[in-house]
Amino acid sequence: MQSKTEELKKRKEKAKLGGGQDKIDAQHKKGKLTAFERIELLVDEGSFEEIDMFVKHRATDFGLNKQHYPGDGVITGFAKINGRPVALYSQDFTVFGGSLSEAHAEKIIKVMNMAMKIGVPVIGLNDSGGARIQEGVVSLGGYADIFLLNTLASGVIPQISVVMGPCAGGAVYSPAITDFIFMVKNTSYMFVTGPNVVKTVTHEDVSFEDLGGAETHASKSGVAHFIYENEIETLLNVKRLLTFLPQNFMDKTEDFEFDLENLTPEKKLNEIIPDNPNKPYDMRQVINLLIDDKEFFEVHANYAENIIVGFARIGGMSVGIVANQPEVLAGVLDINASVKGARFVRFCDAFNIPLLVLEDVPGFLPGTEQEWNGIIRHGSKLLFAFCEATVPKVTVITRKAYGGAYDVMNSKHIRGDFNYAWPTAEIAVMGPKGAVEIIFKKEISQAENPDKELEKKLSEYIDKFANPYIAAERGYIDDVILPEETKIKLVKAFRLLKTKVDKNPKKKHGNIPL
Numbered sequence: 361m362q363s364k365t366e367e368l369k370k371r372k373e374k375a376k377l378g379g380g381q382d383k384i385d386a387q388h389k390k391g392k393l394t395a396f397e398r399i400e401l402l403v404d405e406g407s408f409e410e411i412d413m414f415v416k417h418r419a420t421d422f423g424l425n426k427q428h429y430p431g432d433g434v435i436t437g438f439a440k441i442n443g444r445p446v447a448l449y450s451q452d453f454t455v456f457g458g459s460l461s462e463a464h465a466e467k468i469i470k471v472m473n474m475a476m477k478i479g480v481p482v483i484g485l486n487d488s489g490g491a492r493i494q495e496g497v498v499s500l501g502g503y504a505d506i507f508l509l510n511t512l513a514s515g516v517i518p519q520i521s522v523v524m525g526p527c528a529g530g531a532v533y534s535p536a537i538t539d540f541i542f543m544v545k546n547t548s549y550m551f552v553t554g555p556n557v558v559k560t561v562t563h564e565d566v567s568f569e570d571l572g573g574a575e576t577h578a579s580k581s582g583v584a585h586f587i588y589e590n591e592i593e594t595l596l597n598v599k600r601l602l603t604f605l606p607q608n609f610m611d612k613t614e615d616f617e618f619d620l621e622n623l624t625p626e627k628k629l630n631e632i633i634p635d636n637p638n639k640p641y642d643m644r645q646v647i648n649l650l651i652d653d654k655e656f657f658e659v660h661a662n663y664a665e666n667i668i669v670g671f672a673r674i675g676g677m678s679v680g681i682v683a684n685q686p687e688v689l690a691g692v693l694d695i696n697a698s699v700k701g702a703r704f705v706r707f708c709d710a711f712n713i714p715l716l717v718l719e720d721v722p723g724f725l726p727g728t729e730q731e732w733n734g735i736i737r738h739g740s741k742l743l744f745a746f747c748e749a750t751v752p753k754v755t756v757i758t759r760k761a762y763g764g765a766y767d768v769m770n771s772k773h774i775r776g777d778f779n780y781a782w783p784t785a786e787i788a789v790m791g792p793k794g795a796v797e798i799i800f801k802k803e804i805s806q807a808e809n810p811d812k813e814l815e816k817k818l819s820e821y822i823d824k825f826a827n828p829y830i831a832a833e834r835g836y837i838d839d840v841i842l843p844e845e846t847k848i849k850l851v852k853a854f855r856l857l858k859t860k861v862d863k864n865p866k867k868k869h870g871n872i873p874l
């Protein structure tokens with residue numbers, strides 16, 4: 361028995377070494393951790409249970425029959441994070457550059473299938489040279505099997521991709537199908553074709569970092585939802601994100617304790633909206649005063665900054681916040697903001713996370729650039745997402761709610777559950793100046809003093825429409841509330857909505873305008 365035990369020990373030790381000490385040192389030299397070190401940082405201490413440690417590839421060509429590393433370049437298993445179970449895989453760059461073989465793919469598929477059956481999030485730590493070149497089409501098949509499972513798991517369990525090294529070619533589409541992508545500054549990159557191919561095809565000279573580094577994907581393409589300075593910070597934030605999520609689509613998020621009785625009005629909220637309606641302010645100030653402990657976990661913080669989306673707790677309950685940002689482009693909705701918002705709303709709806717909308721929006725962005733690139737098609741994504749969402753949905757209009765954007769931003773008409781407005785709200789078809797110049801065009805141009813006439817008409821229009829009361833008279837707004845009492849109202853609303861049941865008509869699936 362002792363020799364058998366020794367053999368097991370030896371085999372496990374060999375597997376733990378991955379591609380060997382030299383390769384581990386090379387990985388460290390690049391400022392990267394090993395696949396196992398990453399898992400240790402991510403999961404609760406001592407909770408990781410590895411499976412398939414002894415799996416080997418079955419390839420024989422190009423001398424591969426003489427190169428075997430137990431585990432075949434990916435560590436898979438189950439662990440706990442924040443006390444809750446998760447499934448995970450971590451690609452090991454020290455073994456064939458973390459490239460994906462048939463066996464490697466089978467290991468990932470095995471943990472993903474189990475994650476779906478037991479209803480736990482799956483986290484993929486990606487660090488791979490892509491398809492194992494020596495295995496040819498078998499490796500491509502492995503990728504396709506993963507893509508299919510990513511798609512089938514979408515909306516069943518949260519899927520999180522952490523890109524911690526190269527992720528190139530078709531391999532990018534696995535993370536892209538998952539719910540969230542984390543990247544690490546300077547050491548991770550994603551692209552469909554690398555700089556060399558780009559140079560050949562388009563004659564552009566571009567570095568790895570500029571083409572597909574973390575900053576590029578966080579600000580230009582919107583591919584990355586979160587980026588951090590280093591791997592440790594990245595993994596800590598994966599843990600943080602999970603605190604806001606349920607385990608699966610049938611689960612609810614965890615509630616933290618909250619003392620509503622002792623919640624006092626937040627006077628600072630009364631000071632935020634400027635007297636001049638054209639002056640910007642930072643919607644993050646409003647968010648920070650409404651959420652618990654100022655802990656806002658912002659998604660896509662550097663992309664389409666005219667809309668803010670992210671997770672927080674209000675009254676101890678996890679909520680997804682979608683807020684216009686008057687400080688950037690006056691909070692207007694454009695293509696990128698619409699897509700960013702829509703994707704977030706759909707995630708929250710898929711996973712039973714209530715939505716809070718903070719609205720100050722002058723409308724959709726005009727212009728040929730937006731029209732020709734399809735603001736109609738993309739703007740309708742946000743509308744569709746809010747319309748189909750059946751989770752609790754609460755809106756607070758802080759200032760402008762103009763035009764189509766009023767309808768889109770979770771209005772009463774599209775099943776907003778509680779719609780509040782601050783007294784500073786202006787709910788109208790368009791802003792006063794534009795409106796007056798259209799409807800009183802003749803009167804103004806024919807007046808003895810057109811400027812004076814414009815002023816007069818403006819003042820009439822503002823008195824009549826630039827307020828929340830016409831909407832409130834119709835019941836489109838449930839209540840006009842003081843800014844200072846907003847948090848109390850929100851906690852009560854979300855508590856009441858805990859038992860909300862709403863359903864969409866039976867169908868195969870909807871056809872969101874893509």
Ligand code: HXC
Nearest residue numbers: 456457459488489490491492493494503526528529530531
């Ligand atoms: C087999 C690979 C590999 C791969 C790297 N290696 N990529 N082995 N298949 N795809 C091996 C290398 O031979 C090397 O082995 C070790 O991993 C480390 O690689 P290095 O090149 O030394 O590392 P580095 O300089 O850091 O460069 C990393 C890299 C580069 C940029 C990822 O290796 C690279 O360009 N690899 C090929 C990337 C690629 O074109 N993949 C196919 C993409 S298409 P030794 O033994 O020397 O240490 C694709 C299709 C997916 O993936 C389709 C889905 C539909």
